Amino acid sequence: MRITLLAGGIGAARFLRGLVAATPEADITVIGNTGDDLTLYGLRVSPDLDTVMYTLGGGNDEARGWGRADESWNALAEVTAYGATPSWFGLGDRDIGTHLVRNALLSEGRTLTEVTQALTQRWRLPFTLIPMTNDRVETHVVVDDPDEPGKQRRLHFQEYWVRHHAELAVADIRFEGIENSEPAPGVLEAIQNADVIVFPPSNPVVSIGPILAVPGIRDAVRNAHAPVIGLSPIVGGAVVRGMADKLLPAIGVDTSATGVALHFGSRTDQGLLDGWLVDEQDADAVERVQAAGIACRARPLLMNDVPLATDIARATLDLAAEVTK
Amino acid sequence: MRITLLAGGIGAARFLRGLVAATPEADITVIGNTGDDLTLYGLRVSPDLDTVMYTLGGGNDEARGWGRADESWNALAEVTAYGATPSWFGLGDRDIGTHLVRNALLSEGRTLTEVTQALTQRWRLPFTLIPMTNDRVETHVVVDDPDEPGKQRRLHFQEYWVRHHAELAVADIRFEGIENSEPAPGVLEAIQNADVIVFPPSNPVVSIGPILAVPGIRDAVRNAHAPVIGLSPIVGGAVVRGMADKLLPAIGVDTSATGVALHFGSRTDQGLLDGWLVDEQDADAVERVQAAGIACRARPLLMNDVPLATDIARATLDLAAEVTK
Structure with a gap:
């Protein structure tokens, strides 16, 4: 069975x-998703790819949810001592090791696809991890400037x-560079050849959103x-993790299991979804989502440990089998 | 009194x-000297500038002689785990913090002079540290290839x-890019306006050598x-530290206190030196060096601690005063 996921960071992992x-x-x-990628001190960092890689490779910090286990923070302490900005991004020393290798390969002219393949080899991932695009796309947020009332800033x-x-009020979200980006090699094929396509519980706005916005992927x-x-x-x-509740209103989506389903829409109506899983707490969403043409089931969705996540994966495949009939 | 030094790494520091x-x-x-500078994993590293900066800023590892005190090595351990090359260069986590700041500033378009000024501010150095050039110069060594006898390789x-x-036999030493390099701002002025110019006991071939080879500096x-x-x-x-004994023969210079003095030459004869200090063990060099037109004194030259180095500095200034008369 061929399964293709559109993945953000921790939820997908x-x-x-x-x-x-x-x-x-x-x-x-x-x-x-590579919309979260950013350049720090000249190093290209891919937070979502790395979270998936570290978590499935067993190298992640389980409690923190991002970055490496057994991490030290000496490089960043020095950067801060030099007074350099930005020092707000958590770059651990082990994590920097990954970025150094990525940086070296990118500066040799390799694509992010090739770099990701090289990095994941070490972690022996039980799947193929590919970036949505090899072009530079960055998710920017237009916010009300906290320093100058009435003005906006792009971050x-x-x-x-x-x-x-x-914590800043969001006026707009933009995927810079997306119009001119192309799906990375293998992306369209993985979607076309899949037996099941999954949108894991990643952020619909800034994780799944940029992937779908790469020209060709949504279609x-x-x-x-x-x-x-x-x-x-x-x-x-409420969001299980992260702060999607701050971003959904900015794109006019209700912060609810139903709201997100309707945002993606039903494939019977130019949308994307055949099936949608909601948590048992949100059982009242089932009827409304089904009415919109999306098969919907309520199941326990909190992935507090691997056995629970395994049950959720099984429920996902069960629903896929059901809607295929 | 204005004193200008041409500096390599640890000897100068x-x-x-x-x-x-x-x-x-x-x-x-x-x-x-910036001839030792190299690009590692896309980061520009300036070993000699950093050794001077760390040592005089009190942040150096005294026993090792290079790099930072209280250092950790997690980033490099990761790079090695990824199987990336080169992992032979000792990049500690704290040291990487310096390189990240340098990298960020260089990628903003700042010159190495400006970057060095920004970095040294933190360390409150009691002098001005400037690179010999803002252009990229790299010292390469042509060696007999250990894998293919009869062939040469450039490293x-x-x-x-x-x-x-x-440990490889050296056939040639080249300062790549030196012909088109220019002295960094302030270099020629520091030489022209100095009251004393010092060549510290740095490597004459690969530390003092590249500085003098930047067009305009020797003159x-x-x-x-x-x-x-x-x-x-x-x-x-014998060399006090380092491996200059491997490099001097490659440029046809005798590995002796006399050999190096004659290599620099007397200013009375188109050379560079007015005075030369040799260690007491090399007192027999005095006569020959003086015969070449260079005032020479034998003094204890081993800088095992700061008081000894202070005596050596005083002897240097004394000789400067003597030859000025």
Whole structure:
């Protein structure tokens, strides 16, 4: 069975641990969001690709949710001592090792696809991880300037997210460079050849959103022969993790399991979803989502450990089988 | 008193500690060798500038002689785990912090002079540290290829020095890019306006050599009104530190206190030196060096601690005063 995921960071990574446990034989391709990528001190950093890689490679910090286990922070302490900005981004020493290798390969002219392949080799991932694009796309957030009332400022998504803790009012979200980007090699094929396509519970605005916005990807998903099953990142009316509740209103989407399903839309109506899983707490969403032409089931969706994530992956594949009939 | 030094790494740094102690009021400019600079994982590294900066800023590892005190090595361990090359260069995590700041500033378009000024501010150096040039110059060593007898290979000096421990037979030494390089701002002025010019006991071939090879610098030294005093890096017929004994023969220079003095030559004869200090063990060199037109004194030259280095700095200034009369 060929399974293709559109993945952000931690939500996708935790779902993937369950998926790999549920279907060890499956041929899984993970299309990673690169809209969060940023340049720090001249180094190109790919936070979402790295979170997936570290988590599935067993090198992640489980409690923190991002970055490396057994991490030290001496390089960043020095950067701060020099008074250099930005020092708000958490770059651990081990993590920097990854960025140095990425940087070396990119500066040799290799593509991010090639670099990601080289990096993931070490971690022996039980799937193929590819970036959504090899072109530079950056998610920027237009916010009300905290220093100058009435004025707006544009920030890199990571600066908004990490430095400002998503506390500034968002006026707009832009994927810079997206119009001229192309899907990376293998992306469209992975969608076209899939038996199941999954939207894990990643941020619909800034994780799944940029992937779908790369020209050609949304159409490929819509035209795929495989069923497309999504998992709600909203549980009990709140985000499980992260701050999607700050971003959904900015694109006019209700912060609810139903709201996100309707945002992606039904494939029967020019949308993307065949199926949608909501948490048991959101069982009241089932009827409304189904009425919109999306098969919907309520299941426990909190991925607190790998066995729970495995159950969720099984429920996802069950729903895919159901809608395929 | 204005004192200008042509500096390599550790030898210059140890001399400088003595000089600062001996003449706290002096206005000192240090022209640093950048021929050792190299690009590692896309980061520009300036080993000699950093050794001077760390040592005089009190942030160096005293026992190792290079890099930072209280250092950790996690980033490099990761780079090695990825199987990336080169991992032979010792990049500690704290040291990487310096390179990240340098990299960020260079990628903003700042010159190495500006970057060095920004970095040294933190360390409150009691002198001005400037690179010999803002252009990219790299010292390469042509060696007999250890894998293919009869063939030659060209290595970056650091690769020859650190990776191969200077154990390959050297056929040639080249300063790549030197013909088109220009002295960095302030370099010629520091030489022209100096009251004393010092060649500390740095490597004459790959530390002092590249500085003098930047077009305009050798002539500026030769035409300076200040006396030029050098310190022998060879004590008792052997190098005090480093592996200059491997490099001197490659440029046809005898590995002795006399050999190096004659290599620089007397200003009375189109050369560079007015005075030369040799160690007491090399007292027999005095006569021959003086016969070549260079005032020569034998003094204890081993800089095992700051008081000893201070005595050596005083002896240097004494000889400068003597030859000025």
